[in-house]
Amino acid sequence: MPEGSSPPMGQSLLFLTDEQLRKGIEAMFFAYRGFTADPDRILAQKSYGRAHHRAIHFIHRSPGTTVNNLLSILGVTKQSLNRVLRTLIEDGLVASTVGTRDKRERHLHLTTEGAALERELSDAQRDRMRAAYRAAGPAAVAGFRQVLEAMMDDETRHHYEAMKEKTE
Amino acid sequence: MPEGSSPPMGQSLLFLTDEQLRKGIEAMFFAYRGFTADPDRILAQKSYGRAHHRAIHFIHRSPGTTVNNLLSILGVTKQSLNRVLRTLIEDGLVASTVGTRDKRERHLHLTTEGAALERELSDAQRDRMRAAYRAAGPAAVAGFRQVLEAMMDDETRHHYEAMKEKTE
DNA sequence: TTGGAATGTCAACAAAGCTGACGTATTGTG
DNA sequence: CACAATACGTCAGCTTTGTTGACATTCCAA
Numbered sequence: 001m002p003e004g005s006s007p008p009m010g011q012s013l014l015f016l017t018d019e020q021l022r023k024g025i026e027a028m029f030f031a032y033r034g035f036t037a038d039p040d041r042i043l044a045q046k047s048y049g050r051a052h053h054r055a056i057h058f059i060h061r062s063p064g065t066t067v068n069n070l071l072s073i074l075g076v077t078k079q080s081l082n083r084v085l086r087t088l089i090e091d092g093l094v095a096s097t098v099g100t101r102d103k104r105e106r107h108l109h110l111t112t113e114g115a116a117l118e119r120e121l122s123d124a125q126r127d128r129m130r131a132a133y134r135a136a137g138p139a140a141v142a143g144f145r146q147v148l149e150a151m152m153d154d155e156t157r158h159h160y161e162a163m164k165e166k167t168e
Numbered sequence: 169m170p171e172g173s174s175p176p177m178g179q180s181l182l183f184l185t186d187e188q189l190r191k192g193i194e195a196m197f198f199a200y201r202g203f204t205a206d207p208d209r210i211l212a213q214k215s216y217g218r219a220h221h222r223a224i225h226f227i228h229r230s231p232g233t234t235v236n237n238l239l240s241i242l243g244v245t246k247q248s249l250n251r252v253l254r255t256l257i258e259d260g261l262v263a264s265t266v267g268t269r270d271k272r273e274r275h276l277h278l279t280t281e282g283a284a285l286e287r288e289l290s291d292a293q294r295d296r297m298r299a300a301y302r303a304a305g306p307a308a309v310a311g312f313r314q315v316l317e318a319m320m321d322d323e324t325r326h327h328y329e330a331m332k333e334k335t336e
Numbered sequence: 337t338t339g340g341a342a343t344g345t346c347a348a349c350a351a352a353g354c355t356g357a358c359g360t361a362t363t364g365t366g
Numbered sequence: 367c368a369c370a371a372t373a374c375g376t377c378a379g380c381t382t383t384g385t386t387g388a389c390a391t392t393c394c395a396a
Contacts, residue, residue, distance in 0.1 A: 015306045021294045022229075023332055024301070024313065028203055029222075030328045031316035033243065035196055049382050054197070067344070075201060080384050082345065104343045104392045126189045132318035133192070136311065138183045143304065143311025145192065148199035150300035160198045164191060217351055235374065248353055250375065272362045272373040 038124040046117070051076075051084045053121055056110065059094060060118045061163060064107045066099070073159050093117060206292035214285070219244075219252045221289055224278065227262060228286045229331060232275045234267070241327050261285060 014020065039053050058073055059065060067085070071078050085108070088094040093114030099105035110118060133141050152160060182188065207221050226241055227233060235253070239246055253276075256262040261282030267273035278286055301309050320328060 012306055015309045016298055016301055018294060020309075021297045021301065022290070024297055024309070025203075025290075025293055026328060026331055027313055027316040028200070030324045031319040032196070032200055033324055034320045035193075037321060047381090051383060068342080076383080077385065078344065079346085079386080083383080086345090102343090102393070106344075122190070122193075125193055126186060128319060129189045129192055130184055132315050133184055133189065135318040136314040138180060139307070140311030140314040141183045141188075141192070143308030144315035145195055146304040146308040147300050147312035148195040150303040151199040151296060152202045153205060156198045156201055160194060163194055219352060236372090244352085245354065246374075247355085247376080251352075254375090267373095270363070270373080272360095274374070 034128060035125070038128055039121045042121055042124055048087075049084075051080070052088060055081065055084050055088060056093065056114060056118050056121065059108045060110055060115070060122075063109050066105045066107060068105070070108065073163075075156070088114070202296060203293070206296055207289045210289055210292060216255075217252075219248070220256060223249065223252050223256060224261070224282060224286050224289065227276045228278055228283065228290075231277050234273045234275060236273075238276065241331075243324070256282070 036050060040050065043049060043053055054074055055070065058070055062069070067078065067081065071081055074081060085094065085096070089096050092111055095109045095111050095114075096106045097109070099107055136144070149157065149160070204218060208218065211217060211221055222242055223238065226238055230237070235246065235249070239249055242249060253262065253264075257264055260279055263277045263279050263282075264274045265277070267275055304312070317325060317328070
């Protein structure tokens, strides 16, 4: 081990100490609570849960998506998604139409009422996000997104990238 | 509305568009899955859940903490925490000792075995965090933390700040 | 045409949150 | 001292959201 071969530790690698990593972990945990808090409050009033929000969000994002596609995006079992979807369909927030090419598939759309709830939920969530973004500034936001993307599983990142490109 | 009074929109406020905010929201959702994936795998083997992980994490961070304090950090009810805590104590991962100054309080510590599991879980979680940090670089990490902190509820941020200072 | 794959539904169960009620030990206060 | 408040534990019961397993329907390809 040659002496004096010190790498540029002082400024560039301190952010990789266990201490820094732990702070990042705790920040992630605490921030996620804030992230879900506002939609959760709205959902509770209507006796829906976070799972309903997720379904509504991604149906809004990809109108006409199939149950199977939604499944792989959300990363849950079809039985779990089905329960949520059933209530949303019963309540008239989501429309499920049998596929024309493949009749096994169901294509999912938000109804007018469903779109209204989507709007209400995403407005609430965006308000907090906007405040956080504004407080932190554009450079911080870029870093925020970079780290989050690097944190995803490969398969998950594919879903994310696909969603990202859809409206770019 | 005076014409030509355009603010510096082009570069500085594009990150506040609904589109950008939506991407941030989805990034948060997908990244959180990666964030919990590795510990979840370890926990499943031992038939514990995420709730056990959280308890273990914060007992490790604040040895001797009381049940009440843990409650307010985790933001759950005592009944919910108690179920988790009871199994951890039964399994010999956590030690609960009657307070000396106030005998109503229980002070919580990790046993040797509990510390071993904590180590295993946080190693796994840190590994992913480290990879993400390394990939994104120090500037991005600073931004990441800034945005997360701005996203927290006020009360939650107080907990976070208190934890942060504990080892600085 | 028939058997396997894909899609979606029903039933039953588990984890982890919640409320409400109650018991016990201890502390602090009028 | 008597009594209210606090800290903790527990029982019962409910909700949301995840899981497996079994099964019906539909499509496609051998």
